[in-house]
Amino acid sequence: MTASTAETLLSVEDLKCQFDVSKPFLNRVLEREPKRWLKAVDGVSFSIKKGETFALVGESGCGKSTVARLVVGLYDPTDGHIYFDGKDVHNIKSNAEIQTLRRRFQMIFQDPFASLNPRWRVDRIVAEPIKVFGLMSDEKKIKERVAELLTQVGLSPADGSKWPHEFSGGQRQRICIARALANNPEFLVCDEPTSALDVSVQAQILNLMKDLQDTLGLTYLFISHDLAVVRHMANRVGVMYLGRIVEIADSKTLFEEPKHPYTRMLLATIPDITMSGKEKVIMKGEVPNPITPPPGCTFHPRCPLANERCKREAPALIAVSGGQSVSCHAIEEGRTA
Amino acid sequence: MSNMQSTTKTPSLLARALDSDIFYSFTRSPITVISAIVAFVMITAALCAPLISPQNPFDPSTLNLMEGFTAPMTPNEFTGNSFWLGTDAQGRDLFSAILYGSRVSLMVGFAAVGFAAILGITLGLLSGYLGGWVDSAVMRVADVQLSFPAILIALLIFGVFKGVVPVQVQDKMAIYVLIIAIGLSDWVQYARTVRSSTMAEKNKEYVQAARLIGVPAPMILLRHILPNVMGPVLVIATIGLALAIILEATLSFLGVGVPPTQPSLGTLIRVGQDFMFSGEWWIILFPSIALLLLALSVNLLGDWLRDALNPRLR
Amino acid sequence: MTNDTQTPLLSVRNLRIEFPTRRGVLVAIDDVSFDISKGEVLGVVGESGAGKSLTGAAIIGLLEPPGRIADGQILLQGEPIHNLPHAQMRKIRGRKIAMIFQDPLTSLNPLFTVGQQIIETILTHKDISEKQARQRAIDLLTEVGIPGPEQRVDHYPHQFSGGMRQRVVIALALCADPELIIADEPTTALDVSVQAQIIALLKKLCKEHQTAVMLVTHDMGVIAEVADRVAVMYAGRLAEIGPVKELVQNPQHPYTKGLMGSIPVLGADIKRLVQIDGSMPRLTSIPKGCAFNPRCKQVFDRCREERPNLIATGKTHAACWLYDNQDKNQDNQGNDQDSQDKREQTA
Numbered sequence: 001m002t003a004s005t006a007e008t009l010l011s012v013e014d015l016k017c018q019f020d021v022s023k024p025f026l027n028r029v030l031e032r033e034p035k036r037w038l039k040a041v042d043g044v045s046f047s048i049k050k051g052e053t054f055a056l057v058g059e060s061g062c063g064k065s066t067v068a069r070l071v072v073g074l075y076d077p078t079d080g081h082i083y084f085d086g087k088d089v090h091n092i093k094s095n096a097e098i099q100t101l102r103r104r105f106q107m108i109f110q111d112p113f114a115s116l117n118p119r120w121r122v123d124r125i126v127a128e129p130i131k132v133f134g135l136m137s138d139e140k141k142i143k144e145r146v147a148e149l150l151t152q153v154g155l156s157p158a159d160g161s162k163w164p165h166e167f168s169g170g171q172r173q174r175i176c177i178a179r180a181l182a183n184n185p186e187f188l189v190c191d192e193p194t195s196a197l198d199v200s201v202q203a204q205i206l207n208l209m210k211d212l213q214d215t216l217g218l219t220y221l222f223i224s225h226d227l228a229v230v231r232h233m234a235n236r237v238g239v240m241y242l243g244r245i246v247e248i249a250d251s252k253t254l255f256e257e258p259k260h261p262y263t264r265m266l267l268a269t270i271p272d273i274t275m276s277g278k279e280k281v282i283m284k285g286e287v288p289n290p291i292t293p294p295p296g297c298t299f300h301p302r303c304p305l306a307n308e309r310c311k312r313e314a315p316a317l318i319a320v321s322g323g324q325s326v327s328c329h330a331i332e333e334g335r336t337a
Numbered sequence: 338m339s340n341m342q343s344t345t346k347t348p349s350l351l352a353r354a355l356d357s358d359i360f361y362s363f364t365r366s367p368i369t370v371i372s373a374i375v376a377f378v379m380i381t382a383a384l385c386a387p388l389i390s391p392q393n394p395f396d397p398s399t400l401n402l403m404e405g406f407t408a409p410m411t412p413n414e415f416t417g418n419s420f421w422l423g424t425d426a427q428g429r430d431l432f433s434a435i436l437y438g439s440r441v442s443l444m445v446g447f448a449a450v451g452f453a454a455i456l457g458i459t460l461g462l463l464s465g466y467l468g469g470w471v472d473s474a475v476m477r478v479a480d481v482q483l484s485f486p487a488i489l490i491a492l493l494i495f496g497v498f499k500g501v502v503p504v505q506v507q508d509k510m511a512i513y514v515l516i517i518a519i520g521l522s523d524w525v526q527y528a529r530t531v532r533s534s535t536m537a538e539k540n541k542e543y544v545q546a547a548r549l550i551g552v553p554a555p556m557i558l559l560r561h562i563l564p565n566v567m568g569p570v571l572v573i574a575t576i577g578l579a580l581a582i583i584l585e586a587t588l589s590f591l592g593v594g595v596p597p598t599q600p601s602l603g604t605l606i607r608v609g610q611d612f613m614f615s616g617e618w619w620i621i622l623f624p625s626i627a628l629l630l631l632a633l634s635v636n637l638l639g640d641w642l643r644d645a646l647n648p649r650l651r
Numbered sequence: 652m653t654n655d656t657q658t659p660l661l662s663v664r665n666l667r668i669e670f671p672t673r674r675g676v677l678v679a680i681d682d683v684s685f686d687i688s689k690g691e692v693l694g695v696v697g698e699s700g701a702g703k704s705l706t707g708a709a710i711i712g713l714l715e716p717p718g719r720i721a722d723g724q725i726l727l728q729g730e731p732i733h734n735l736p737h738a739q740m741r742k743i744r745g746r747k748i749a750m751i752f753q754d755p756l757t758s759l760n761p762l763f764t765v766g767q768q769i770i771e772t773i774l775t776h777k778d779i780s781e782k783q784a785r786q787r788a789i790d791l792l793t794e795v796g797i798p799g800p801e802q803r804v805d806h807y808p809h810q811f812s813g814g815m816r817q818r819v820v821i822a823l824a825l826c827a828d829p830e831l832i833i834a835d836e837p838t839t840a841l842d843v844s845v846q847a848q849i850i851a852l853l854k855k856l857c858k859e860h861q862t863a864v865m866l867v868t869h870d871m872g873v874i875a876e877v878a879d880r881v882a883v884m885y886a887g888r889l890a891e892i893g894p895v896k897e898l899v900q901n902p903q904h905p906y907t908k909g910l911m912g913s914i915p916v917l918g919a920d921i922k923r924l925v926q927i928d929g930s931m932p933r934l935t936s937i938p939k940g941c942a943f944n945p946r947c948k949q950v951f952d953r954c955r956e957e958r959p960n961l962i963a964t965g966k967t968h969a970a971c972w973l974y975d976n977q978d979k980n981q982d983n984q985g986n987d988q989d990s991q992d993k994r995e996q997t998a
Binding site: 069072073074098099102103106107109110111114115116117118119128129132133176179183 | 541542543545546547548549550551552561564565
């Protein structure tokens, strides 16, 4: 894995983000309802070292995509701080400085069919970041750079003159990666980059992303719901449940010695493709509505270890051993099975 | 389906257009082809009116009062001249009058649609993208406007115009006021459609990718979102053209439209109705048919366009 | 392939589905044959566009025009059902063959309670009183694991969560005791933890009711959990078919091998995933010979010319010339070596 001496590139402290999901003003007044807030992210902290891949994993509605969008600045946090290379991202006021910062990160999205403007040709799409950041002005040089980028992601320079609809899902995701690489970023946020793709294409994209990380020294924040993909890609993993990180650990530790009951159940529910015939434990219940989360530890209604304390008090993320932190009263009190 | 051709070289624009699904669905619908031909012929004829028409109907020196009320295709009893569609009270050739009239009608129609579209698209883009109070304000104005009939709004604007502008310049400016009046009564449709498409587009990931790298909002609206919301606008504009032509005719028929010195189809119909029951039926019939054909063919084209651009109906 | 002593429950013979378009006829399913016996779960896997859902739709008679069955037969208990008029097909649908769709919302009517929908379906297929039907509906809801079925039977679909809704859909599919259920991506829209619940439920119910299932999915993991046999589809054709354990642990067709290798596995440290270069051909440009030949690493001349039929390869059948008698011995060894390598890596 990565050297632990490497410096931190991104660190997120107690990040919170809530969305207003109230009914329109008039309805609220007439129906005497208060404003309703959806706490999509509720106090998330983690840090990512240079050159490593940090993954956030969780079921739908756990807030992992919101974290990705907060990190790149598509959403504004309600509370908390994001430090990129030591600088508090939301403390920067001057436009020029923001652009300098923006040039250093990029994002790859989930849906390769929605992430390319259907009315733009591929070369224009890939060249957009180059032009926006003013990295080159000479049209000929931009053209060369676009060709180089397309080659780098496994397409041919001639593909630049085509329209996005002429490509398959996997090829489009390659175009998205080429666009993301256009401004030479150090940090890539990947929001479920392969969940819309078929497995064989997923393998191509994951391999490409690993190769690019090796050659360009990229740092990834990798968002996914697929534990096997996360296992394959990440150095460190954070498991999210209803807007909070319940466990954070090195990939190897997390998958071999999961501590939090949720992580353990999540791992147990994955279909066993090797057909080793081991007995399955099936998690009961479903993820609750995030607008009205359960009190205390939000996982307690589904947790086999839950007691009265879990229903009252939300647990804090506590380090258990080298690099592994868990937020669970049962672990803290040592009443694990 | 249009993504089927996976040829390596990009074919020319014309070849691509002829190969497109839109063109295919066009050739498969005989009504659409006929409408297109009718609309094309009428628009071309109106544009080339000075070249085709036998006389300039609004140059008094070319008119001969003796030739008034000549029936279609029959020689005039005094001069022996024969007119395809007959003449009106002043001996004006109706065919020429219709050509010049549709010219005015079309000019007002296109200009009004252009005005309404620009206004509606701008407001729709802004309210869809910005949301919040901008959105609320624009949409409330739209709601209020929709609760008045379009013709009332146009009449109101005309009333204000007549009261404010001095009489000498009224005739000159009438046509521009007409354009603004029709345009103002029709922008809501564009704004609503563009607003809802914009709200859908702005959440798509290509827009987020642009926001991420700091593309300014006006650029995102203009370069990313606008091209992707133009499909439905095209449909509304086509159907709106027919509506604008009819609204213009209605206003002119009511006498608040273009002055009699540059009559449109509506003015011709208004003049013609005086003779409807006195035997000179052609004076009202032919301009009416011209108006009907023009509006119907444009409308049918719009209907087809709506279906062709709707992926669910394909 | 067929069991000679008895007719299989469902038998698809040389199925060919065409879509006439203005640029010519597209062959979406080309010469596909397989059987499902009573109580068996056949998994059908493939990437999007491989034709797996289309095959399911053709069996249940819900092929959307202009798609049409151009050739071949679909036999249910020996009787052809591919050419039945609509009215007769409707009777078979629900009574003998039921369907579970990916999105539970689209298969439930939002305007009726789930009870009304289940009761209506029971009454169209069974000659019992409404009261009995209601009791049966409650029993079914209990069986699919919905808590408080007596109250829940009068709830509307939107009052159920995603996983619960899919349970209702399964109850709806089971209510006429069909012989065969076609499940089209039944767990794709669900979260992993709920997916496991639904898979377990489906497996249990089919065992108890002796219902055969055609499980259409892109997820090899789901197949490995539930299916008895697997059919792998590629570009509208069958690439390989065989018992699930054999096919998952020892795939023979180069495509299946690539597919299995490209799936990241939890218990393994793999540096690079096996990668099949390129992508599945579009229906407009299916290559001559074996449809997989441009992406195949073991391709030879014959693959580019002749289309292979399913050839027995030990426990599975693969549509691949590597297993044709002449050069079988030599190449087979090479393949075994390959899969051996892969397993060593994953172990």
